[in-house]
Amino acid sequence: MVALPAQVAYAQGKSVAFAQILQGIDAAGVNSREALARLPVTRKHELQERQQAVREQGAGGDVFGGFSTAGYGVSMPRLFASPGPIYEPEGTARDYWRMARAIFAAGFRAGDLIHNSFSYHFVPAGSMMETGAHALGCSVFPGGTGQTEQQVQAMRDLQPAGYIGTPSFLKIIVEKATEMGVPLPSVKKAMFGGEAYPPSLRDWFTGHGIDGYQCYATADLGLIAYETAAREGLVLDEGVIVEIVRPGTGDPVAAGEVGELVVTSLNPTYPLIRFGTGDLSAVLPGQCPTGRTNARIKGWMGRADQTTKIRGMFVHAKQVDAIVKRFTEVARARLVVTGEMANDIMTLQVETHSASDALASRIGDAIRDVTKLRGQVEMVTPGSLPNDGKVIEDARSYK
Secondary structure (H helix, E strand, O other): OOOHHHHHHHHHHHHHHHHHHOOOHHHHHHHHHHOOOOOOOOEHHHHHHHHHHHHHHHOOOOOOOOOOOOOEOEEEEEEEEEEEOEEEEEOOOOOOOHHHHHHHHHHOOOEEEEEOOOOOOOOOHHHHHHHHHHOOEEEEEEOOOOOOOHHHHHHHHOOOOEEEEOHHHHHHHHHHHHHHOOOOOOOEEEEEEEOOHHHHHHHHHHHHOOEEEEEEEEEEOOEEEEEEOOOEEEEEOOOOOOOOEEOOOOEEEOOOEEEEEEEEEEEOOOOOOOOEEEEEEEEEOOOOOOOOOEEEEOOOOEOOOOOOOEEEEOOOOHHHHHHHOOOEEEEEEEEEEEEEEEEEEEEEEEEEOOOOHHHHHHHHHHHHHHHHHOOOOEEEEOOOOOOOOOOEOOOEEEO
């Protein structure tokens, strides 16, 4: 937290977007998690909307929507485009995306050759991994995606120490190598990203002599967390401050509760303050058994955007939160949508110690007031709702 006030002040002074978003905020006072939680959350769709607004003004505008502090030229050697499109800058720092720590944790060391099969065009994944590998002292073969037989040939000829890319593509490469009768004895380790990495797939790679680890990174923020040899969650990177908030809000949840990952980046080129990733996770208690002291998260647990359409009306997680905040008697709530198509049944399950018909009636009125829809109210004991980050559960039958 020591670096936080300076980063907030820097964002206010150097980023046009955050000068507006954080207008009136005393940066010196943002020196704790409690103070940070009072700042607004900026979500990806808002970043995209600001970029789009600038693009619609014509040539000459800031394509990054006022979020980047660097411009074209020597301070920005590359820029990338993620689906949307959303444009991201790459600065000049040696390990700009801070990937070296994750690559090291996956077992790679200086002098290794890494076969990098993340994409090298449009999105930054290939460059993220390459710059981290170079910072660690590794050489990189830029394999990119596709051309499976050529990937096998390159691995056979160059004998890389391991692979970086998606787990599904390495599985395809290994299966193609088996089909071709080409052994790949040098590929002993791997770092994966971009996809889920379930235990079943980890066991498959172990059976083929490959020790694979996962990392969690985004094009906006760079590395957020990475797996260690302990295989107990993902350790948070030291270049970010992570909060877990209730979906649809900026309110931190209790320790261990599943919620949306909100990340504050200490990157001076792209100083994102309270950036909502839209991903669900939870903080794990204690420290990593490997001795790494930073906090850990469970990893990616789904998407936080739970907007759903009910009887022709969109209902958002923030509306559920608005209902809950009207009642001090309610601790948590979950909106469950059941029924069949065109016959939606909306039930708000609320955790409370003060169950009564009168409270249920008042909550029902609030549901109608906030969502413009009628809904049922089901009162449950505190702690009984699932800890999965869901504020809206769509349990309808679409048969």
